[in-house]
Amino acid sequence: MSTPLPTASFEHVNEQFSALKRAYATSPYPSVSIRKQRLLKLKALILENQDALIEAISTDFDGRAYNDTRIGEILPSMMAINDALKHLKRWAAPKRKFAGLIHMPASAKVIYQPVGVVGVIAPWNYPLLLTVAPVVGAIAAGNVALVKVSEFTPAFGALMESLVRKYFAASELRIVNGEVDIAQAFSELPFDHLLFTGSTTVGKHIMRAASQNLTPVTLELGGKSPVVIDKSIPVREAAARLVFPKCVNAGQTCVAPDYVLCPTDRIDEFVQHFLVEARRQYPNVADNNDYTSIINERQRARLVGYVEEALARGAALHIAGDSENLADYGTKLPPMLLTGVPDDCAVMQEEIFGPLLPVVGYESLAEATQYINDRPRPLALYVFGYDKSLKPVFEQQTHSGGLVFNEAMVQVTMDNLPFGGIGHSGMGHYHGYDGFQTFSKAKPVVSKGRINSLQLFYPPYKNWLVSSIMRIFGR
Known part of the structure; x- marks a missing residue:
C-alpha cells in the first residue's frame, strides 16, 4: 500500500x-x-x-x-x-x-x-x-x-x-x-x-x-469454525445460506465458516449449488465492487500457497469465477471450494481467513462430532439441519465459542449474547x-450497623451455641 x-x-x-x-x-x-x-x-x-x-x-x-x-x-x-x-x-x-x-x-x-x-x-x-x-x-x-x-x-x-x-x-x-x-x-x-x-x-x-x-x-x-450439514436439510438450502457468510469481506472474518463437513454422498451436490449461488451473488469477481480484495500481497500469497499445496497433494479445486488462473483476479481471490484435501495440508490445519472452503465427507453424525472434538475448540460452530435431535447433540457434546443452527455469523451482531472463544479460540x-x-x-459491599451479631462467635466458644447454629445452617 x-x-x-x-x-x-x-x-x-x-x-x-x-x-x-x-x-x-x-x-x-x-x-x-x-x-x-x-x-x-x-x-x-x-x-x-x-x-x-x-x-x-x-x-x-x-x-x-x-x-x-x-x-x-x-x-x-x-x-x-x-x-x-x-x-x-x-x-x-x-x-x-x-x-x-x-x-x-x-x-x-x-x-x-x-x-x-x-x-x-x-x-x-x-x-x-x-x-x-x-x-x-x-x-x-x-x-x-x-x-x-x-x-x-x-x-x-x-x-x-x-x-x-x-x-x-x-x-x-x-x-x-x-x-x-x-x-x-x-x-x-x-x-x-x-x-x-x-x-x-x-x-x-x-x-x-x-x-x-x-x-x-x-x-x-479465531481458529477453524466448522460447518456441519445434516441429511435433514436440502443441500441447496445449506449452500445458499453459506455463500454470504463465507464471502463477505472475502472470507477475512474470524467467525467465517472455515470448512464444511458434508455427507459423503452429497458433496458433489453441495459443490454444485454453492458455486451457482456464489456466481449469482458475485459475478465477474475481478471487477465486482461488491467483492472485497485480500488485504495485502502477503495474505494473498499465503492463501494461494494453501491452494497450491492442496492441489499438489491430490485435492480438487472448484472456482466460482470466470477464470481458472488465480493471477487473473488481481488483488482479489474468487470463492473457491476444495475437495479431497489431505487432513495434514495447511488449509486443514491453519485458520484460512479467505474465500477458500474445504469440504470434508462424513458417514455418520457421530463421525462428524468426533472430527470436531478431535481438534482445537473453534470460535463458532454452524449446524445446518431441521432434525430437532441435532440440538442436544451439538449443545452438549461439542465445545465452541458460539453455536448457530441454520445460519452463520449472525451471533456476532446480537448484542444481548456474549461473544468470545474457548481454548485456542x-x-x-x-x-x-x-x-x-x-x-x-x-465489587461486593456489605454494611453492618450498631448491632454486632458476630460477637456471638467470639471465643471463648459456647459449644451449645455453635452446635445449635450448625444444626440450623450447617447441613
Whole structure:
C-alpha cells in the first residue's frame, strides 16, 4: 500500500497511557450521564464521518466493498452503541443481595466499578468494528481506553487517530498507530484490562506480556469454525445460506465458516449449488465492487500457497469465477471450494481467513462430532439441519465459542449474547452487558450497623451455641 504508516514512538505510547492513568485517577467513577455523553461522541464520530471511514478502509484493502463496510462495520457499531445507551442505567445500577440470616442485621449489594485504563489491540480485518465494539464496553463500564490500531490499516489508523482527537478529550480515549514493536510495547503496559483480537499465535505473546503485570486479558482469537450439514436439510438450502457468510469481506472474518463437513454422498451436490449461488451473488469477481480484495500481497500469497499445496497433494479445486488462473483476479481471490484435501495440508490445519472452503465427507453424525472434538475448540460452530435431535447433540457434546443452527455469523451482531472463544479460540467475553461486566469489577459491599451479631462467635466458644447454629445452617 502507498499510504504511509503513522507510527507512534515508545515514549508517545507511554505518555498516552500515563495521561489516561492520571485522568482516570481524577474521575474513577463517572456517572451514567457522563458515560452516555461519551458513547454519543463515539456515535457522532462514526455517523458524521462514515464516508471517510469507508474510503480509508477501502484504501487499506486496495478495494474493500462499500457495503461490506456499511453492513459489516458501521451497522453493528451503531447497534452496539445504541444497545449500551438503552440499557446502561440498568447495567450500572447496584444489585441488592440477601446477606443471609446468619449475618443479620446486615445489607449487601454488588456495585460495578470501572477497572481503570483499558487497552485494546484491534486487528486489520474489521478495523472500525473491532476498535469500536470493545471501546463501547469500556466506556459503558466507566473506563478510559487506549487503542492500538493494526499496522496493516494505516489509512484507517491515521483517520481514526485524528477523529478521536477531534471528538474526545485526551482524558477519555486515545488511538496509537505503529508497527509490531509498538504493539509489543503496548501489550507490556500495566493496563487494568487488555483486550486483543487476532490470531492464536499472537494471542499467546500478548498473554505472556500481560502476565508480567498480572493484567487480566480478553483474547478474541479465531481458529477453524466448522460447518456441519445434516441429511435433514436440502443441500441447496445449506449452500445458499453459506455463500454470504463465507464471502463477505472475502472470507477475512474470524467467525467465517472455515470448512464444511458434508455427507459423503452429497458433496458433489453441495459443490454444485454453492458455486451457482456464489456466481449469482458475485459475478465477474475481478471487477465486482461488491467483492472485497485480500488485504495485502502477503495474505494473498499465503492463501494461494494453501491452494497450491492442496492441489499438489491430490485435492480438487472448484472456482466460482470466470477464470481458472488465480493471477487473473488481481488483488482479489474468487470463492473457491476444495475437495479431497489431505487432513495434514495447511488449509486443514491453519485458520484460512479467505474465500477458500474445504469440504470434508462424513458417514455418520457421530463421525462428524468426533472430527470436531478431535481438534482445537473453534470460535463458532454452524449446524445446518431441521432434525430437532441435532440440538442436544451439538449443545452438549461439542465445545465452541458460539453455536448457530441454520445460519452463520449472525451471533456476532446480537448484542444481548456474549461473544468470545474457548481454548485456542480465545478466553473471556464481551458485547452488550457481557462487555460491561468484563470491563467492570463486580465489587461486593456489605454494611453492618450498631448491632454486632458476630460477637456471638467470639471465643471463648459456647459449644451449645455453635452446635445449635450448625444444626440450623450447617447441613
